[in-house]
Amino acid sequence: xxxxxxxxxxxxxxxxxxxxxxxxxxxVVLFGVALLGLAAGAVGSFAMLxxxxxxxxxxxxxxxxxxxxxxLVQAWFHSWSGSPEAALAGAARPGPERNMVVLLVGAGIAxxxxxxxIEFLVRKTRLRADTATAAVSSASFGAGIATLSIAxxxxxxxxxxxxxxxxxxASSMTRADAYAMAALALIAALFTAVLxxxxxxxxxxxxxxxxxxxxxxxxxxxxxxxxxxxxLAGMQAVGMLLVVALLxxxxxxxxxxxxxxxxxxxxxxxxxxxxxxxxxxxxxxLPSVPxxxxxxxxxxxAFVVSALFAPERGLLAGLRRERRMRAAVLVALRAPGxxxxxxxxxxx
Amino acid sequence: xxxxxxxxxxxxxxxLVVAYRAEPVLxxxxxxxxxxxxxxxxxxxxxxxxxxxxAAVGLVPIVSxxxxxxxxxxxxxxxxxxxxxxxxxxxxxxxxxxAQVVEMGITHGAAWLVPDFLPRWSRRLLGKGTARxxxxxxxxxxxxxxxDFARRPIGELSGGQQQRVFLARALAQEAELYLLDEPFAGxxxxxxxxxxxxxxxxARAGKTVVAVHHDLEDVADRFDDVAVLHRELVASGxxxxxxxxxxxxxxxxxxxxxxxxxxxxxG
Amino acid sequence: xxxxxxxxxxxxxxxxxxxxxxxxxxxLLGSFLxxxxxxxIGDAMAHSVLPGLVIAFVITGSRAPAPMxxxxxxxxxxxxxxxxxxxxxxRVEPTAxxxxxxxxxxxxxxxxxxxxxxxxxxxxLDCVLSGQLELLFWPIERGASPWSGESLDRxxxxxxxxxTMWAMSVGAVLFGWRLLRATLFDRPFTQARGLRPGLxxxxxxxxxxxxxxxxxxxxGSILVIALLTCPPAAARLLTRTLGAYVALSAVLxxxxxxxxxxxxxxxxxxxxxxTIDASGSVAAAAGLILAATAMVTVLRxxxxxxxx
Numbered sequence: 014x015x016x017x018x019x020x021x022x023x024x025x026x027x028x029x030x031x032x033x034x035x036x037x038x039x040x041v042v043l044f045g046v047a048l049l050g051l052a053a054g055a056v057g058s059f060a061m062l063x064x065x066x067x068x069x070x071x072x073x074x075x076x077x078x079x080x081x082x083x084x085l086v087q088a089w090f091h092s093w094s095g096s097p098e099a100a101l102a103g104a105a106r107p108g109p110e111r112n113m114v115v116l117l118v119g120a121g122i123a124x125x126x127x128x129x130x131i132e133f134l135v136r137k138t139r140l141r142a143d144t145a146t147a148a149v150s151s152a153s154f155g156a157g158i159a160t161l162s163i164a165x166x167x168x169x170x171x172x173x174x175x176x177x178x179x180x181x182x183a184s185s186m187t188r189a190d191a192y193a194m195a196a197l198a199l200i201a202a203l204f205t206a207v208l209x210x211x212x213x214x215x216x217x218x219x220x221x222x223x224x225x226x227x228x229x230x231x232x233x234x235x236x237x238x239x240x241x242x243x244x245l246a247g248m249q250a251v252g253m254l255l256v257v258a259l260l261x262x263x264x265x266x267x268x269x270x271x272x273x274x275x276x277x278x279x280x281x282x283x284x285x286x287x288x289x290x291x292x293x294x295x296x297x298x299l300p301s302v303p304x305x306x307x308x309x310x311x312x313x314x315a316f317v318v319s320a321l322f323a324p325e326r327g328l329l330a331g332l333r334r335e336r337r338m339r340a341a342v343l344v345a346l347r348a349p350g351x352x353x354x355x356x357x358x359x360x361x
Numbered sequence: 362x363x364x365x366x367x368x369x370x371x372x373x374x375x376x377l378v379v380a381y382r383a384e385p386v387l388x389x390x391x392x393x394x395x396x397x398x399x400x401x402x403x404x405x406x407x408x409x410x411x412x413x414x415x416a417a418v419g420l421v422p423i424v425s426x427x428x429x430x431x432x433x434x435x436x437x438x439x440x441x442x443x444x445x446x447x448x449x450x451x452x453x454x455x456x457x458x459x460a461q462v463v464e465m466g467i468t469h470g471a472a473w474l475v476p477d478f479l480p481r482w483s484r485r486l487l488g489k490g491t492a493r494x495x496x497x498x499x500x501x502x503x504x505x506x507x508x509d510f511a512r513r514p515i516g517e518l519s520g521g522q523q524q525r526v527f528l529a530r531a532l533a534q535e536a537e538l539y540l541l542d543e544p545f546a547g548x549x550x551x552x553x554x555x556x557x558x559x560x561x562x563x564a565r566a567g568k569t570v571v572a573v574h575h576d577l578e579d580v581a582d583r584f585d586d587v588a589v590l591h592r593e594l595v596a597s598g599x600x601x602x603x604x605x606x607x608x609x610x611x612x613x614x615x616x617x618x619x620x621x622x623x624x625x626x627x628g
Numbered sequence: 629x630x631x632x633x634x635x636x637x638x639x640x641x642x643x644x645x646x647x648x649x650x651x652x653x654x655x656l657l658g659s660f661l662x663x664x665x666x667x668x669i670g671d672a673m674a675h676s677v678l679p680g681l682v683i684a685f686v687i688t689g690s691r692a693p694a695p696m697x698x699x700x701x702x703x704x705x706x707x708x709x710x711x712x713x714x715x716x717x718x719r720v721e722p723t724a725x726x727x728x729x730x731x732x733x734x735x736x737x738x739x740x741x742x743x744x745x746x747x748x749x750x751x752x753l754d755c756v757l758s759g760q761l762e763l764l765f766w767p768i769e770r771g772a773s774p775w776s777g778e779s780l781d782r783x784x785x786x787x788x789x790x791x792t793m794w795a796m797s798v799g800a801v802l803f804g805w806r807l808l809r810a811t812l813f814d815r816p817f818t819q820a821r822g823l824r825p826g827l828x829x830x831x832x833x834x835x836x837x838x839x840x841x842x843x844x845x846x847x848g849s850i851l852v853i854a855l856l857t858c859p860p861a862a863a864r865l866l867t868r869t870l871g872a873y874v875a876l877s878a879v880l881x882x883x884x885x886x887x888x889x890x891x892x893x894x895x896x897x898x899x900x901x902x903t904i905d906a907s908g909s910v911a912a913a914a915g916l917i918l919a920a921t922a923m924v925t926v927l928r929x930x931x932x933x934x935x936x
Contacts, residue, residue: 067668067723130919137926139454140861143723147667148861148918151854155911158758158851159892162905180738254675255738258731265724303742309735316728320718328718334383342378342424346389418820439822446816455663455813456870465810465817473823476805478871514868530817 023298030294039297042183045191046250046289046308050259052194052201053247054285056239057260058267058278059205062216063236066264067143070257071131071150072124073244077157077253079123080116080178084164087115116178117245120253124241127153181252181305183293190249197246201239205278208232213274251305259285262312269316269323288312369432371396371538371569372417376426379409379416386412388593389426394538394571395586399564401574401600404590405613410573411447411542413590418444418540430538443536445527447543447573453516459526460511463498466530501533502526505555521552528556532563539563541572545583557583577613580604637774640893642766642787643846647885647910649790650843651855653797655881657836658856659863659874663812664829668723669708670856672730674840676707677849678737678756686744693785700841707733708833759848759907786845793839800835801874808832809870847907854911855881862921880917888913 026035033040060066127149134145164175177185205212214222215232223229240260247256267280292308299307321328373393379386387409394400402410415421417428419435430438443466464477472494502508505525515523524544531539544556560570564585574580580587581600588597589604591612596603661670677700684699685691707729714725737756764784772779801808811818811825818825836856843852863877888910896904 061721061724064721064723066727070727134861134922138865138922140864140922141665143665144662144667144857144861144864147671147853148857148915151671151851151856152858152911152915152918155851155854155908155915158848158908159904159912160908162758162908163900163902166902255731255735257727258735261724261727262731265720265728268720268724269718301742303738306735306738306742309731310739313728313732313735316732320714320720326719328713331382331717331719335380338380338383338385339424342380342385346376346378346425415816418816420816420819436822439820442820444817444820446814446820450816451814452665456868456873457809457813458869461809461870462813465814465821468806468810473806473810474803476802478805517868 026298027294030297031290035294035297038184039293041188041191042186042297042304043290043293045186045194046183046293046304047286048191048194048198048289049243049246049250050263050285050287050289050308051282052198052239052285053243053259054263054267054282055201055205055278056236056243057285058264058274058281059212059216059236060240060260061264061268062274063219065240066257066261067146068128068131069240069244069260071127071146071153072241073248073253073256074150075127075153075157076120076124076245076248077179078153078160079119079121079126079157080175080253081119081157081160081164082123083116083119084175085160085167086119087112088164088167113177113249116175117248120178120248121241121245123153123157124244128237128241178248179253181248181250181255181303183250183296183304183308186250194246197242201243202282204235204239208235209275209278212236216274251308255305255309258309258312262309262316263288266312266316266319269319269326284312284315288315369429370394372428372430372540372571374413374417374426374428377413377416377423377428378425379412379421380424381412385424386592387416387590390590390594391426392588392594392597394569396569397564397567398585399560399570399572399583400586400588401572401580401584402588402590403574403577403580403612404595408590408612409592410590414444414540414542414571414573418442438538441537443531443534443539445531445539445541445544448520448524448546453523455515457515458512459502459507459515459518459529460498462515462526463501463530463533464494466501466533467494467497497533501529504532504559505529506551519549521548524548525552525555528559532559537568539568539570539572541570543573543575545572546575577604577609637766637768639765641774642784643761643764643906644886644889646764646784646787646790646846647761647889647906648882649787649794650839650846650852651859651885651910651914652878652882653790653794653839654843654852654855655859655884656797656801656874656878657832657839658881659860659877660808660812660832661836661856662860662864663873667857668726669711669833670836670840671853672707672711672726673704673837674844674849674852674856675730676703676733676737677841677844679703679733679740680706680737681756682737682740682744686740693789697789697841700844701837703733704837704841705834708837756844757848758851758905759844759846761846761906764846786842789842790846793835793842797835797839800831804828804831847910851907851911854914855884858911858914858918859884862918865921865925881914884914884917885910 029035030039030043033043035043057066057069060069130149131142131145134140134149135142140148161175176182211222211227211232214225214227215229215236219229219233243260244256247259250256251259263284264277264281266284267277271277271280288308288311292311293304295311296302296304296307319327322330324330370393375391377387377390386407390409390413402413404410412421416423417435428435430442435442461477499508499511502511505528507522507525507529510518510522510526515526518526528541528544531541539560541560544560545553548556560572564570572584574584581604584600586598587600587603589595589608589612595612596608658667658670661667680699680701680703681696682699683703684695687699688695710729711722711725714720714729715722720728764786766779766784767782768774768779774780807823807828811823811828815825840849840852840856843855847855859881860873860877862880863873867873867876889906891913892904892906892909896902896909
């Protein structure tokens with residue numbers, strides 16, 4: 014993928030980007046995605062502790078139908094106020110910011126409807142959470158694909174807004190987007206810091222939290238809203254198909270290193286931000302690599318390394334412990350003075 | 362039936378060590394069940410009672426030591442053993458009827474490949490054992506008082522009824538050794554009585570019964586022998602004589618001493 | 629509006645047959661997946677098909693069906709093995725393991741598509757998401773009998789693959805019926821009886837994965853999940869016995885395929901003036917079937933069911 018000849022130049026350029034000398038636009042994207050990673054890492058750990066990470070995935074998949082419908086509604090409004098030709102042209106360029114806000118509102122509504130549908134299926138029927146999540150997420154994504162095919166025909170060639178939400182377009186991030194990410198990260202940080210104890214209680218045992226007088230429903234809704242906000246913000250950066258990785262992977266990695274909730278949230282947020290910085294900077298210096306996928310893959314690399322080498326919960330540590338135990342068993346059983354045992358136990 | 366058994370005990374474990382990941386759950390347990398008797402394995406939660414049975418029937422790997430059945434390995438003796446797993450390991454929401462559960466104990470060899478949703482006459486053509494299997498299933502369900510529920514999905518039965526269906530499956534296997542994991546857990550009084558009398562009948566017919574049991578109060582009434590486990594074998598023998606105050610204190614009240622594995626590991 | 633019969637044969641017969649076959653088979657096998665609480669594993673497998681395809685393309689340099697199939701199958705199997713290894717040996721929670729594995733593989737696929745030039749040969753993300761149903765036309769000669777040997781020779785390859793998967797799956801479910809029922813219900817008992825439940829589950833998973841991969845070209849990787857999960861979920865709400873559940877699931881799946889395709893190619897032009905994406909329409913139809921079923925069961929149940 015990278016020509017060996019250009020390796021030196023690439024490294025120098027990478028260093029440049031990492032030290033914030035990569036130009037204004039690059040810095041905006043760098044900060045934006047790093048703050049997004051921070052927020053996602055913090056919020057995502059509570060979603061994971063509540064075993065609701067995949068609900069965020071359903072939210073993201075279902076938002077496609079909302080995005081496509083919002084796009085069509087927009088086009089329809091324009092056709093209402095002008096000639097059909099103006100309608101097609103209008104759908105194509107109503108100004109990128111306004112366009113994006115409408116699409117995100119549509120995405121939010123559709124995503125929330127999907128989460129409500131999952132909740133309905135789990136509470137009112139005998140279906141289990143995983144079945145309900147997979148069914149709602151995939152069926153609404155199908156509806157999204159079908160609606161999208163109409164939107165594509167209406168809009169003709171230009172559909173930058175649509176594609177940037179589906180596949181992510183971190184590089185087109187504007188200063189306003191970066192401010193939005195900063196606000197989101199601030200809210201997420203404040204939320205987790207101020208409500209840390211109640212959140213921990215709800216995540217661990219919400220029945221107990223309820224009996225001890227905590228407003229569990231309000232906390233649940235607030236957490237859900239934050240997860241939704243992070244998901245919507247992340248869709249612009251890494252795309253709706255991959256955004257859930259920002260919510261899951263850093264937290265799963267952090268969980269391999271720590272058990273306590275406080276360090277878990279902190280580690281996860283730090284990991285999210287780091288992966289954002291590394292991913293954006295790498296995608297800036299390597300030719301034609303998609304930013305979202307690189308961010309996700311770097312987070313995944315951290316996870317794989319941790320899953321193998323983490324001191325207590327890692328795969329290798331577990332295998333070593335098991336081998337040592339087996340050896341110890343054999344030694345202990347052969348030890349003189351242990352009643353009734355000599356060589357018998359060890360032969361198999 | 363008894364004549365087929367050779368002199369060795371129907372079920373014995375020698376120096377059995379079983380671990381869950383790096384944590385030994387059973388430590389150097391040597392014990393055997395008396396032929397033709399009802400034995401209970403008791404002990405506090407996490408004492409390794411169920412693990413003993415699971416390791417014996419090959420569901421959990423053995424670290425060291427062995428389990429034998431009439432002196433043979435489990436694989437060789439499999440056809441003479443009926444095993445009833447713990448309630449918790451089953452998905453009771455699964456759409457299967459009581460009769461279909463019992464048939465699992467009877468079906469052999471190629472019969473597994475004959476679909477049973479075909480009309481009855483076509484199944485007769487495929488396998489002549491069908492009618493016999495049906496009457497066996499019916500008989501087993503009748504013995505536990507569940508014949509009227511044969512076509513009911515297992516999820517629609519009460520906990521006690523489900524346990525009776527599982528016993529019926531074991532009965533239908535016509536085995537010589539019955540290994541039951543917590544058969545009395547969470548069942549109603551009627552089921553308790555049926556289970557006890559059916560197991561007693563098996564023992565009277567010369568079969569051997571080994572059950573993991575959680576309730577110390579009624580062990581002596583229901584079982585002949587008892588093995589008290591607390592990761593290690595604490596005591597074993599005739600139920601009334603073995604369950605002394607001292608044994609119970611040793612098994613249930615004393616904290617389990619940690620095994621000093623790491624110190625010996627490098628030695 | 630309605631095309632002449634020969635147009636139907638050329639343009640619609642093969643895609644419709646492919647959709648219905650795929651939907652039937654996916655719903656049939658998906659019913660066992662849902663029963664094992666593994667709906668999300670199907671989700672993960674379908675997402676992980678993409679990197680397998682691209683890697684196979686990079687290695688062989690062509691879009692020949694056989695290597696593509698092997699690549700996708702390998703990736704999907706890798707995904708399910710990785711999830712199993714993470715949950716069993718590194719003690720990662722199942723939802724986290726599934727989420728990490730499928731997003732990672734999908735991101736790898738996206739990266740490979742963008743960097744290896746696979747994009748130039750039609751292997752772009754859109755076709756991965758929504759399939760290429762329109763490519764499944766049947767180049768039959770005008771006026772020729774559809775049953776003539778020459779016409780049959782021209783049937784599109786994906787349709788034949790799907791027909792094979794359909795036959796294999798139906799055969800496996802028929803002859804493995806008792807084994808499936810016993811091993812999926814009571815794993816410890818069947819293992820103690822020497823029936824190898826692990827082998828049965830593995831074979832089922834392999835069959836499911838192969839069908840997912842085979843359906844992929846027609847339906848797209850993500851829409852496959854709708855057919856693996858929605859019809860079984862609906863059937864689960866309506867039935868009490870395994871036979872009824874599995875059969876109804878397959879029938880509902882095939883109906884979703886038929887209705888979805890009919891709406892996309894016949895209904896949509898009348899309603900909104902143009903065809904819509906057929907695979908999306910099929911997935912949405914499957915979802916609507918589930919939604920209607922859930923509504924009916926919830927409204928029709930004044931007293932709690934015996935199981936509670």
